[in-house]
Amino acid sequence: MAYINEHYLKLKAGYLFPEIGRRVTAFSQANPQARVIRMGIGDVTEPLPPAVCQAMHKAVDEMADRSTFRGYGPEQGYDFLRQAIAQGDYQSRSADISADEIFVSDGSKCDSANLLDVLGERNRIAVTDPVYPVYVDTNVMAGHTGSADDKGEYSGLTYLRTTAGNHFIAEPPQQAVDVVYLCSPNNPTGTALTRQLLSRWVEYARKNNTLILYDAAYEAYITEPEIPHSIYEIDGAREVAIELRSFSKLAGFTGVRCAFTVIPKALKGRTPNGEVVDLHRLWGRRHTTKFNGVSYITQRGAEAVYSPAGRQQVKSLVDFYMENAAIIRQNLRELGLGVFGGINAPYVWMKTPGQLSSWEFFDRLLHEAHVVGTPGSGFGASGEGYLRLSAFNSRENVNEAMNRIKQLKL
Numbered sequence: 001m002a003y004i005n006e007h008y009l010k011l012k013a014g015y016l017f018p019e020i021g022r023r024v025t026a027f028s029q030a031n032p033q034a035r036v037i038r039m040g041i042g043d044v045t046e047p048l049p050p051a052v053c054q055a056m057h058k059a060v061d062e063m064a065d066r067s068t069f070r071g072y073g074p075e076q077g078y079d080f081l082r083q084a085i086a087q088g089d090y091q092s093r094s095a096d097i098s099a100d101e102i103f104v105s106d107g108s109k110c111d112s113a114n115l116l117d118v119l120g121e122r123n124r125i126a127v128t129d130p131v132y133p134v135y136v137d138t139n140v141m142a143g144h145t146g147s148a149d150d151k152g153e154y155s156g157l158t159y160l161r162t163t164a165g166n167h168f169i170a171e172p173p174q175q176a177v178d179v180v181y182l183c184s185p186n187n188p189t190g191t192a193l194t195r196q197l198l199s200r201w202v203e204y205a206r207k208n209n210t211l212i213l214y215d216a217a218y219e220a221y222i223t224e225p226e227i228p229h230s231i232y233e234i235d236g237a238r239e240v241a242i243e244l245r246s247f248s249k250l251a252g253f254t255g256v257r258c259a260f261t262v263i264p265k266a267l268k269g270r271t272p273n274g275e276v277v278d279l280h281r282l283w284g285r286r287h288t289t290k291f292n293g294v295s296y297i298t299q300r301g302a303e304a305v306y307s308p309a310g311r312q313q314v315k316s317l318v319d320f321y322m323e324n325a326a327i328i329r330q331n332l333r334e335l336g337l338g339v340f341g342g343i344n345a346p347y348v349w350m351k352t353p354g355q356l357s358s359w360e361f362f363d364r365l366l367h368e369a370h371v372v373g374t375p376g377s378g379f380g381a382s383g384e385g386y387l388r389l390s391a392f393n394s395r396e397n398v399n400e401a402m403n404r405i406k407q408l409k410l
Contacts, residue, residue, distance in 0.1 A: 010145070012152045035370060039389045044392050051313055077103065080303055086099040095232035097238075104293070108215065128170045128380075131181070132188070153380075158177050168191045169193065172201055172204035180211075182231075185221055189341055198228055199235075209270075212237075214231040218346065239264075244259070251302075323395075326342065329343075335405070349386055350386060357377065374390075
């Protein structure tokens with residue numbers, strides 16, 4: 001009988017979103033007549049932009065012809081896509097990132113977990129609270145934490161509390177940590193780091209030799225000019241930060257799968273005996289060993305995002321979802337509920353009414369309004385008493401969901 005990785009046994013209950021799915025399935029089976037509106041999991045609903053579809057159709061035709069057929073591609077990604085990313089997302093914003101510092105992958109969720117392959121067990125790791133659960137759970141799986149307490153918090157992690165009192169914005173801690181996860185615009189709270197605060201984070205990281213794992217999956221939803229789209233817009237970030245991006249929420253690739261991670265060549269790590277090592281080289285070795293690359297067809301579709309037509313179509317898509325977010329924000333505020341997010345992100349973070357817990361309010365919305373949200377407590381102890389609503393939906397469903405919530409007389 002094979003030995004298992006015992007660290008998996010430390011994980012608390014099920015992963016958040018499967019638990020939501022279980023409850024919704026049970027309710028739907030018991031109430032088949034109910035039309036459930038799902039505003040929980042952040043999955044897109046609108047079709048792919050036409051420019052993306054056209055590029056993928058063309059790529060399919062190429063794959064059908066011997067003279068243009070392609071087999072294995074470069075694991076790091078085709079040059080045509082990496083060049084488009086470097087110019088379109090970074091150099092156009094005066095961020096010094098080159099194409100060979102970009103690694104194309106099938107998802108930022110995967111990359112945020114896989115990065116732990118090249119990071120050692122001695123690291124003091126900090127996460128915000130509330131937090132995207134993957135950051136915590138993958139560190140538990142990798143053996144970087146102790147056991148969880150009654151609140152579900154793991155020993156060995158440093159939790160950076162964000163609350164209504166600090167507008168759900170994480171400040172650099174007083175103590176030094178080796179690795180910190182930052183997500184801006186934030187999932188789940190929808191808040192975002194200003195240029196001034198992000199500069200303080202980079203300064204903190206440089207002072208304490210801290211590695212910042214910067215998740216910018218929602219950067220396309222930024223509307224306020226004081227919010228940076230990339231950490232590399234901040235001087236000195238090349239020496240302290242890895243950035244993760246995705247085409248999922250940008251261009252509707254949740255079912256297509258394409259993302260990328262930026263690891264500057266200036267970024268260093270160290271061995272237990274103090275030897276300095278290039279993280280870019282280590283990640284390149286890991287990436288090319290364990291990954292065969294994203295399909296040519298998918299990468300051609302991603303490249304089309306950067307075309308003039310693609311940019312306009314993607315902007316229209318993002319604008320549509322942000323209009324949904326504005327509708328959700330306004331309706332909830334009219335009900336007198338505390339609301340965060342929805343300005344620079346497609347998520348609205350709402351205070352539950354009265355003394356209802358996150359899961360109690362989740363169940364009430366599901367059973368009485370037939371609307372699905374995401375319980376804030378699933379994102380950490382500081383998320384208790386909150387619920388996340390996603391703007392990824394049709395306009396009809398968003399308006400209907402708000403009408404149903406209003407009828408609850410919260």
